[in-house]
Amino acid sequence: MSFLKNISDNELVHRIADGDKRSLDILFKRYYQRLCFFSLQFVKNKNLAEEVVSDIFLNIWLKRGRIKITSSIKAYLYTSVKNQSLNYLKKKDLNYEDLEVVDKESVIASLSPDHYLIYDELKEEIENMINNLPERRQLIFRMNRLDGLSYKEIAEILSISVNTVQNQMVEAVKFMTKQLPRIKKLFTLVLAFLIQ
Secondary structure (H helix, E strand, C coil), X not given: CHHHHXXXXXXXXXXXXXXXXXXXXXXXXXXXXXXHHHHHHXXXXXXXXXXXXXXXXXXXXXXXXXXXXXXXXXXXXXXXXXXXXXXXXXXXXXCCCCCCCCCCCCCCCCCCHHHHHHHHHHHHHHHHHHHCCCHHHHHHHHHHHHCCCCHHHHHHHHCCCHHHHXXXXXXXXXXXXXXXXXXXXXXXXXXHHHCC
């Protein structure tokens, strides 16, 4: 199964359509946490966000032979999660105040404890910078820089113009650039440790 981890999303989708459950598991692991974070922006509840994302993958499996994906699978997943999240809110008339954060990604095993402490501190500073962006700008920034979605895909998923996405990204990058001197020293330390 390890060879499947390097297979493209499109190939995984084709294998899922042919009934390959292992491919669904790989796709699930690739996107689960990111999609939970995305859903959380709408439903404001970690458990409900996890339910939304799980339902999307269950639906992919149940309709595997009939689903037509015209965009990238990543764009399809984000659009599905957005729609499902909004549907849950409408159906259940939910108003959650629970703003739990989706668990952090697993620890990078190759770093020594000293390296990891410095890396973790840098990562925390960057995360704080991102968290200081306005909510919509933060979401767009994460979708583009962390999830690799194009401006066009983000615009379609969020039902906004590509120009709005571009403007939000320009403002986000300006803000991050102003904050960089604060973390430059940490970044230099991390780089020094990683290239030793």
